[in-house]
Amino acid sequence: MSIRSIDQNFHVTGQLSPSHLQQVAEAGYRTVVCMRPDNEGFEQPRFEDMEKAGSALGIEFIHIPVIPGQVSLDQARKLKDVLSAKDGPVLAYCASGQRCAAVYQMTGLV
Secondary structure (H helix, E strand, O other): OOOOEEEEEEEEEEEOOOOHHHHHHHOOEEEEEEEOOOOOOOOOOOOOHHHHHEEEEEOEEEEOOOOOOOOOOHHHHHHHHHHHHHHOOEEOOOOHHHHHHHHHHHHHHH
């Protein structure tokens, strides 16, 4: 797991698995945004399974599925709403973190 800081409260990473979530919680994240649609990749954990594993550690999971190359202003608006409502750092993940960073850049447009 390689976490990149986009700003002081928004960080991105590639695909997470339930085994990463203890480390995510220990790093101080209480909100995680998944930007991958279910079944996008081979052996990708389902959002529901990630949400359940995160809940046991006090992590809130939010699903904003983004199909690669099809980022919309609606998805950027949803992310902006999440960021404005949360105190502390938010971690977002997709396959590589690039999609999350792209959606974040679009939040300035909405």
